[in-house]
Amino acid sequence: MYALVDCNNFFVSCERLFNPSLNDRPVVVFSGNDGCVIARSNEAKALGIGMGQPAFELRELFEREKVALFSSNHILYGDISRRVMSVLSQFSPEVEVYSIDEAFLVLDGITMPYGAEVYARTIAETVMRCVGIPVSVGIAPTKTLAKIASHRAKKIARYGGVCHLATPDQQAIALMECPIGDVWGIGRRLAPKLLEQGVSTAWDFSRLPRERVRRLYTVEGERTWRELNGEVCYSVDELPASRLSVTVSRTFGQAVTTFDDVYEAVANFTSTAAQRLRRQGSAAGAVMVFVKGRGCSPGCYMGALQCTLPVASDSTIELLQYARKALVGVYRRGEAYKKAGVILQHIVPREHVQLSLFDTVDREKHHRLMQVMDSVNKQVGSKVLRLGAESGRQVWQAQRSHLSPCYTTSFSDILVVKAHEK
DNA sequence: TCTGGGGTCCTAGGACCC
DNA sequence: TCTGGGGTCCTAGGACCC
Numbered sequence: 393m394y395a396l397v398d399c400n401n402f403f404v405s406c407e408r409l410f411n412p413s414l415n416d417r418p419v420v421v422f423s424g425n426d427g428c429v430i431a432r433s434n435e436a437k438a439l440g441i442g443m444g445q446p447a448f449e450l451r452e453l454f455e456r457e458k459v460a461l462f463s464s465n466h467i468l469y470g471d472i473s474r475r476v477m478s479v480l481s482q483f484s485p486e487v488e489v490y491s492i493d494e495a496f497l498v499l500d501g502i503t504m505p506y507g508a509e510v511y512a513r514t515i516a517e518t519v520m521r522c523v524g525i526p527v528s529v530g531i532a533p534t535k536t537l538a539k540i541a542s543h544r545a546k547k548i549a550r551y552g553g554v555c556h557l558a559t560p561d562q563q564a565i566a567l568m569e570c571p572i573g574d575v576w577g578i579g580r581r582l583a584p585k586l587l588e589q590g591v592s593t594a595w596d597f598s599r600l601p602r603e604r605v606r607r608l609y610t611v612e613g614e615r616t617w618r619e620l621n622g623e624v625c626y627s628v629d630e631l632p633a634s635r636l637s638v639t640v641s642r643t644f645g646q647a648v649t650t651f652d653d654v655y656e657a658v659a660n661f662t663s664t665a666a667q668r669l670r671r672q673g674s675a676a677g678a679v680m681v682f683v684k685g686r687g688c689s690p691g692c693y694m695g696a697l698q699c700t701l702p703v704a705s706d707s708t709i710e711l712l713q714y715a716r717k718a719l720v721g722v723y724r725r726g727e728a729y730k731k732a733g734v735i736l737q738h739i740v741p742r743e744h745v746q747l748s749l750f751d752t753v754d755r756e757k758h759h760r761l762m763q764v765m766d767s768v769n770k771q772v773g774s775k776v777l778r779l780g781a782e783s784g785r786q787v788w789q790a791q792r793s794h795l796s797p798c799y800t801t802s803f804s805d806i807l808v809v810k811a812h813e814k
Numbered sequence: 815t816c817t818g819g820g821g822t823c824c825t826a827g828g829a830c831c832c
Numbered sequence: 833t834c835t836g837g838g839g840t841c842c843t844a845g846g847a848c849c850c
Contacts, residue, residue: 423818430818446817464818491850579848610824612848639820687815733819 393499393531394628395512396538397480397519399473400526400546402493403431406472407462409524410799410807418459422447425643425790426463463792471800475523483515488628496535498628512554531556532563535626536619539576540566540594560622567595567620577616582609594620634672634741640665641733644788647686648729654683655719657788659781661734662715666708667769669736670762675704675745677738679711681718684731695722704738704745707758708765708779711736732788 399405403421408414418439421431429436429445439457441450454461473492481487486498497515504511512529519527530541537557544566545555557563573583575594591597597605598620606614615625640661648654658681669676678700685693699714715734740746765777775782797805 425818427817444817448816494850577848581847610847612824633822635821637821641819643818 393508393533394535394538395484395497395499395508395515396490396530396535396542397495397497397515398528398530398542398546399476399493400528401431401433402473402525403462403464403469404433404436405525406465406469407460407796408433409472411796414460418457419462420454420459421462421464422794424464425645426461426793427643430464461794463795465796465798467798467801468796471798472523472525476519476525476527479519479522480515482518483511486628486630488630489632496538496628499531508558509554509556512556513552516553527553529554531558533557533622534619534624535628536576536616537563537566537622540570540574543570543574563622564595567598568593570594572597575616575620577612577619582613634674634739635668636737636739638665638668638676638736638739639733640668641682641731641735642788642790643731644729645791646787648788649727651719651723651725653785653787654723654729654732655716656781656784656786657732658715658719658734659712659779661732662712663708663775663778663782665734665736666706666711666762667766669739670706670766673742674739675706675742676711676736677701677704677740678736679714679718680735680737681715681722682733682735683719683722683729686728686730693724693727695724697721698737700738703748703751703753703755704740705753705755705758706742707753707755707762709758709761710753712779712781 404414404419407419407421414433416435417433418435418441419433420429420436420441422428423430426447428447429441429443429450432441432443436459439453439459441453441459450459453459469492476493477487477489477495480495480497484497484499484502488496490496499508499511502511508531512531516527516529519525528542528545530538530543530545531554532538532541541555541557545551545553548555555566557566570593572578572586572591572593573580575597578586578597586592586597591600598617600617602614602617605617609616619625642657642661644657648657662679678698680696680698682694682696697718699718701710701714705711768777769775797807799805799807
């Protein structure tokens with residue numbers, strides 16, 4: 393039995409946590425550069441604001457309805473997420489952190505004297521009391537069904553935030569009421585295709601012959617089919633798998649033209665990516681740099697170039713040398729750039745790095761230096777120690793006009809409670 | 815004019831080996 | 833008309849997730 397715990401309107405809930413005046417008001421959180429809406433309060437959803445909708449389309453509505461606007465504050469959301477996950481780990485020895493706002497819990501073998509539903513309510517109440525974030529809980533025999541259950545927990549008021557699909561009858565009803573496009577694993581492409589064939593609900597899909605599903609929608613489609621029919625195909629992964637690639641990319645706050653400015657951005661991205669690489673104990677065998685010009689395709693310049701390292705590395709210094717080479721290859725004078733990114737590829741565990749007879753780099757020295765940088769930055773603040781190439785005019789930095797304070801991670805941002813004197 | 819960022823898996827087809 | 837059998841690796845494209 394699996395429980396899916398899903399935070400309600402997570403980014404908005406994080407903003408509300410330290411700013412209760414936002415309760416009952418429409419609130420939205422923007423993507424990077426304040427470009428799109430990526431989180432909405434229920435009040436904002438009711439106004440018809442869509443997920444991913446561009447901000448410029450909504451300017452009038454924001455004004456008229458007095459919508460509270462926020463730039464993404466991922467430092468805050470990440471910290472609150474860790475707290476939620478830490479509370480959840482008290483309720484099951486097997487927890488899979490599936491995303492920043494969701495986790496699967498294995499409930500098998502847990503003593504639940506009042507049953508799974510009461511247990512789920514206790515989970516939700518505890519998260520609310522300890523962290524202050526509202527969550528919905530769905531319980532079912534497979535992850536895909538648990539997803540549907542949590543959906544219902546959120547959508548249907550009488551469930552009060554908890555939905556347990558315990559019996560085959562309850563599961564069948566839930567499937568019949570679940571539009572095919574809402575099924576985990578059926579996306580934007582497959583849903584219209586299935587609708588054309590008269591498959592409009594999860595139930596319809598689960599009734600298709602298995603061989604046909606396999607033939608038309610490959611093994612992934614078949615797994616979804618089996619999960620809907622109660623057969624476990626996806627188990628819980630407690631340890632996050634080591635990444636096969638690490639990407640850091642950003643849209644610039646304004647168009648950037650000079651090589652030095654683009655390089656400064658690439659240096660920052662490489663540094664962040666390399667730090668993520670070291671955190672998982674890996675080294676990368678190749679660096680890819682891509683840039684995108686201003687405007688829309690076609691006609692907008694796009695370039696990407698990969699550089700292979702002679703020996704896989706996790707050193708920011710070394711990776712940046714190759715990133716620079718790649719950038720030199722794709723950079724075109726006179727072009728105005730709106731976005732750039734760095735992708736670390738051919739990732740291997742650090743201890744499995746294939747050495748080279750002709751290697752001239754003192755890897756031990758690099759490694760010790762990176763360790764010092766990482767530990768200092770962890771204690772004192774990210775990028776306090778950095779490469780010179782990362783500092784400069786910072787003209788590429790994103791627009792973030794509606795950023796909230798880092799209430800929980802920065803001393804200067806901690807809320808001050810004032811005592812009013814009479 | 816203005817539209818995010820970060821991932822994974824699967825398949826088909828081409829190129830190659832014996 | 834008939835034309836072996838078995839494999840690997842790589843890439844592009846398509847699909848999905850949050």
